[in-house]
Amino acid sequence: MRAWVAVALLACAGCAPVAPYQRAYLARPDMALDASPGMMRAMERTFSAKEAANGGSSVGGGGCGCN
Amino acid sequence: MHSGSEAPGSLHALSRAALALPILAIPVEAGAAEIGEMGFTILGYKERGLMKVVEPVLWGKARIGETWEVQANVALDIVSGASPEGVSNISGTPVQLVSAASVTDRRYLGDVRVSRRMGELTLGISRSFSEENDYRSHAYGIEARWDLNERNTTLAFGYGQSADSIGSTLEPTLDERRDTREYLFGVTQVLSRFDLVQSTVTVARGRGWFNDPYKFTRTFYPDGAPAFLFDLRPSSRDSFAWLTRYRRHVPGADGTLQAEYRYYSDDWDVRAHTLEVAWQQSLGERWAVRPALRYHTQGAARFYSPVVPRPAPAELSSDPRLAAFGGISTSVRGILKLDGGLLIELTVGNVHNTRDFRAGGNGSPTYPTLQAWYGILGISRPF
Amino acid sequence: MSLRLLALAACLAAFPAAAVEPGGAMPSISMPRLEKPAERFALASLKGKVVYVDFWASWCVPCRISMPALDALQKKHEQAGFAVVGINKDATTGDAERFLKRVPVGFTLVADASDEAARAFDVKTMPSGYLVDRKGVVRHVHRGFTKETAAALDAEVGKLLAEKP
Numbered sequence: 074m075r076a077w078v079a080v081a082l083l084a085c086a087g088c089a090p091v092a093p094y095q096r097a098y099l100a101r102p103d104m105a106l107d108a109s110p111g112m113m114r115a116m117e118r119t120f121s122a123k124e125a126a127n128g129g130s131s132v133g134g135g136g137c138g139c140n
Numbered sequence: 141m142h143s144g145s146e147a148p149g150s151l152h153a154l155s156r157a158a159l160a161l162p163i164l165a166i167p168v169e170a171g172a173a174e175i176g177e178m179g180f181t182i183l184g185y186k187e188r189g190l191m192k193v194v195e196p197v198l199w200g201k202a203r204i205g206e207t208w209e210v211q212a213n214v215a216l217d218i219v220s221g222a223s224p225e226g227v228s229n230i231s232g233t234p235v236q237l238v239s240a241a242s243v244t245d246r247r248y249l250g251d252v253r254v255s256r257r258m259g260e261l262t263l264g265i266s267r268s269f270s271e272e273n274d275y276r277s278h279a280y281g282i283e284a285r286w287d288l289n290e291r292n293t294t295l296a297f298g299y300g301q302s303a304d305s306i307g308s309t310l311e312p313t314l315d316e317r318r319d320t321r322e323y324l325f326g327v328t329q330v331l332s333r334f335d336l337v338q339s340t341v342t343v344a345r346g347r348g349w350f351n352d353p354y355k356f357t358r359t360f361y362p363d364g365a366p367a368f369l370f371d372l373r374p375s376s377r378d379s380f381a382w383l384t385r386y387r388r389h390v391p392g393a394d395g396t397l398q399a400e401y402r403y404y405s406d407d408w409d410v411r412a413h414t415l416e417v418a419w420q421q422s423l424g425e426r427w428a429v430r431p432a433l434r435y436h437t438q439g440a441a442r443f444y445s446p447v448v449p450r451p452a453p454a455e456l457s458s459d460p461r462l463a464a465f466g467g468i469s470t471s472v473r474g475i476l477k478l479d480g481g482l483l484i485e486l487t488v489g490n491v492h493n494t495r496d497f498r499a500g501g502n503g504s505p506t507y508p509t510l511q512a513w514y515g516i517l518g519i520s521r522p523f
Numbered sequence: 524m525s526l527r528l529l530a531l532a533a534c535l536a537a538f539p540a541a542a543v544e545p546g547g548a549m550p551s552i553s554m555p556r557l558e559k560p561a562e563r564f565a566l567a568s569l570k571g572k573v574v575y576v577d578f579w580a581s582w583c584v585p586c587r588i589s590m591p592a593l594d595a596l597q598k599k600h601e602q603a604g605f606a607v608v609g610i611n612k613d614a615t616t617g618d619a620e621r622f623l624k625r626v627p628v629g630f631t632l633v634a635d636a637s638d639e640a641a642r643a644f645d646v647k648t649m650p651s652g653y654l655v656d657r658k659g660v661v662r663h664v665h666r667g668f669t670k671e672t673a674a675a676l677d678a679e680v681g682k683l684l685a686e687k688p
Contacts, residue, residue, distance in 0.1 A: 090292040091330050093648050094641040097614035098334050098389040100582035103396040103420040103428065106328065106338050106385050110199040110213050111181025112485065115516045118195055118217070119185055120469070123493060123510060125461050126381070126404035126412035126438055174584060206669060290647075391614065425621065479625070 174481075176202030179520025188511040190238065191221040202523075207257045217247040217272075226356035227446045227458035227506075234359070234446035234506045236460070247272040253281075260287040266300075274307040274353075283324075291330075296340070298324035308353035318348030335388035346377040357458040359448040367448035371457045374443070379406035395421040398430075404438075410462065412438035413499070420475075430473040432489075437499040440464040446506045463504035466497025471514075480521070487516040543644045545662055549576065549655040550643035557611055557619060557632035564608070564633050572604045573683045574655040575676070578641060580612040581622035583649040589668035593652075594628040596677060603684045604657070610635050612649065652676070656683045 091099070098104065107113060121127045178200035185193040197215040204210060222238045229235070248271045255264030262285040270277040279302030286295045300322040308314040326340030355371040383402045390397065397419055404412040418432035441462040443455035471489030478484070493510040495503025543550065553565035566576065577593055579586045590609070597607045607630035613619040616634060623632075635641055644653060647666060654663040654676065663679050665672050 089332070090289055091333050092638070092641065092646070093290060094578060094580075094612045094646045094651075095333050095638065096649070097580060097582055097612065097618070098391065099330060099336060101389060101396065103398070103422075103430075104336070104387045104389055106336075106387065109177075109179055109181070109485075109518060109520055110201075110211065111179050111197040111518050111520070112487070112516060114197050114199075114213065114215060115181055115183035115195065115487075115518075118183060118193070119489075119491065119512075119514050120434075120436070122193075123461060123491070124412065124414075124436060124438060124467070125406075125408075125410045125441065126402070126414065126436075174587065425617075 174522040175204075176200060177520055177522045179483075179518060181516060181518040183514065183516045185512060185514040187221075189222070191219055191223050193220075194218045209255050209257070211253040212251070214250040215248075217249060218244065219247075220244040223354075224460070224508075225354060226358065228358040228360075229447060230358070230360055234357075234458070236508045245272060247275075255283075261285070262287075268302075274309050275305070277302055277304040279303070281322075293330070294328040296324065296326040296328070298322070298326075300324070304348070306349050306353065311353060314353055316349035318346060318350065320344055320346040334391070335386065337384065337386045339382070339384040342381045342383070344377075344379045344381075346379075348375060350374065350377060352457070352459055355457070355459055357446065357448050357456060361450070367450060367452055369448050369452055369456050371459060372443075372455050373441075373457055374408065374455055377406055377408060379404065393421070395419055398432075408462070409442035410438060410440070412436065426477050428475040428477075430475065432471045432473070434469040434471075435466070435497075436469075436493075437466040437497070438464060439498075440504055444504070446504070460504075460508055460510075463495075463507045464498050465493050465495050465503050465507045466499060467491060467493035467510070468497055482521045483519070485516075485518040487514075487518075489514050489516075543653060543661055543664070545664060547661050549574070549653065549659050549661055550640075551659075552640055552643055554610065554633040554635055554640055557609075557616060557634045560616075560634065564631060566608065569606050569608070570659055571657055572606050573600075573657060573680060575605075575607045575652055575680070576610065576644070576655065577607060577650060577652040578610050578612060578635075578644070578646050579650050581618045582613070585668040586622075586650050587626065588670070588673070589650050589652075590622075590626050590628050592668070592673040592676075594630060596673070596680065597630045599677075600680055600684060605680055605684060606631065608633065610640050612641065654679055654683065656686065 108116070181197045181199070183193065183195040183197075195215055195217045197213060199211070199213040201209065201211040221242050223243070225237045225239050227234045228237055249269065251266060251268030253264055253266040255262055264283045266281040266283070268279045279300060281298060281300035283296065283298040287293075288295065302320045304318040304320070306314065306316045306318065322342055322344040324340060324342045326338060328336065328338040330336045350373040352371040356369065357371075358366055358368045360366045381402060381404045383400070386397070386399045388397045397417075399418070400416045402414040404410070404414070414434070414436045416432060416434040418430055420428055420430040422428045441457065443453070443457055444459075444462040445456055446458045448456060469489055469491045471487055473485055473487040476484045491510065491512040491514070495505065495507040497503070549566060551565070551567045553563045556562045556564050566574070575593065575596070577589065579590060593607045593609070597605060609628065609630055609632045611619045611632060611634050619634070644651070650668050652665040652668070653661050654665070656662050662683060665676065
């Protein structure tokens with residue numbers, strides 16, 4: 074339930090849209106939502122081997138020999 | 141014997157020497173439009189007293205024509221050193237037993253993603269592999285992204301399916317399967333010229349073999365024979381993960397706030413919260429530094445136990461990954477961007493997991509404290 | 524579920540539509556020069572020439588081909604009365620200058636920090652280019668930039684230069 078409310082709020086927030094020519098800050102590399110593929114894989118590897126709570130950002134990744 | 145991660149799957153890897161050289165050698169003309177980017181990353185991870193991981197990754201993305209894009213990664217995951225085998229209370233309280241011999245395991249991983257942009261809609265398919273001597277995983281994914289509101293809002297829908305084969309170097313006859321389906325829905329919303337947020341929900345349903353063939357629990361009782369169980373987990377796992385990411389640029393400070401929160405829950409009764417906050421500070425035109433702090437807290441799976449009760453239950457695991465604990469990780473990244481687009485990033489971090497860090501207390505009493513250091517070097521360039 | 528759809532629908536309807544399209548007049552505005560912000564440059568001063576008004580920025584990936592292509596186009600046709608005006612949409616002039624060090628151009632460059640020019644032309648993508656004839660009428664609008672755009676533009680400029688004023 075909380076998840077759907079948050080999504081609705083997010084959709085409403087878009088009603089003061091940022092024009093295509095105003096995206097100078099949003100286009101910065103440090104504003105990207107994903108780091109480089111290599112960095113993301115390394116960070117995921119570091120933590121997911123020790124924690125039970127994985128996933129959430131993408132689908133279709135293979136599983137692991139998690140021992 | 142090894143510890144793996146839930147990282148995306150694999151293609152067969154190339155030799156490491158060949159991986160590093162081509163990236164720096166390709167010339168880039170000034171003013172050329174970028175059609176893509178490629179990079180090399182290497183992770184070094186070391187736990188105090190336990191295992192060591194080295195993982196080189198080679199990745200690339202390229203636009204083909206005006207509407208197609210291809211991304212591919214290959215990685216080699218090398219785990220060596222002592223690894224945990226089981227939990228025994230022979231010394232009085234349950235402790236982790238660690239293998240006497242140092243074994244080196246190699247895992248080959250890779251994935252490919254192809255996508256096509258058609259106006260506001262982008263469709264993509266992906267395939268990934270993970271291969272090692274006692275485990276194989278093949279996965280497929282499809283994803284659709286829909287840009288709305290002059291790209292202020294993007295909706296993402298995804299479906300993924302993976303098929304895993306589990307074996308064991310200790311028990312050559314072991315040949316089990318596990319299938320997982322995942323469903324993803326996400327919204328990315330531009331909030332202003334300075335900030336944006338992305339929130340994604342993933343529901344996964346797994347069926348099949350979840351036991352760890354290398355782990356066991358042995359409990360000695362003063363009044364009788366010791367109780368012994370191999371790792372026994374349910375034959376299904378349904379999970380829910382909700383990940384929210386936020387980015388805000390602060391022009392006055394020439395820095396960007398990056399924050400991320402994930403809530404996780406599954407039908408093994410594991411509940412976890414992970415929060416990461418980072419600040420990327422620009423230092424002039426070329427340099428940036430990014431300190432980060434990550435906090436993770438989780439509750440134990442309902443069948444987690446470091447001792448085998450009597451009578452022995454149908455499900456039990458003493459794997460510390462399923463225990464109740466908290467972890468604090470600090471890291472710093474240094475970033476250098478050179479003319480011509482070459483980007484060099486070096487991250488150094490520490491991972492510290494203990495029972496005491498669990499939010500609200502009640503960490504598993506015998507959880508073995510983890511102390512680890514890691515370093516990640518990444519080099520990339522456009523082409 | 525329906526609350527979210529209603530919110531999304533409201534957002535979709537919120538966009539203004541006052542685009543400068545072929546047949547419309549080129550807005551008559553003036554902007555500060557990029558490298559000399561104290562001086563202003565008025566688009567009206569180019570009356571009688573064929574003008575290409577291009578909105579660009581260092582953060583716009585296709586601008587890495589459009590900028591050198593437009594520079595070549597200006598050099599080719601300037602004797603015949605063709606001029607390119609580049610309106611920059613970077614957050615700071617420093618970002619624009621760093622880009623120009625790698626990709627230098629010879630045509631007029633102005634800044635539009637207040638978004639006045641972008642709003643006047645109702646720019647819908649980056650980059651956007653408006654080809655204006657000698658009478659000040661917008662004849663072609665190019666959204667985005669590819670190698671095909673450069674070739675098409677060359678032909679269009681040639682035709683407009685040949686028209687009697």
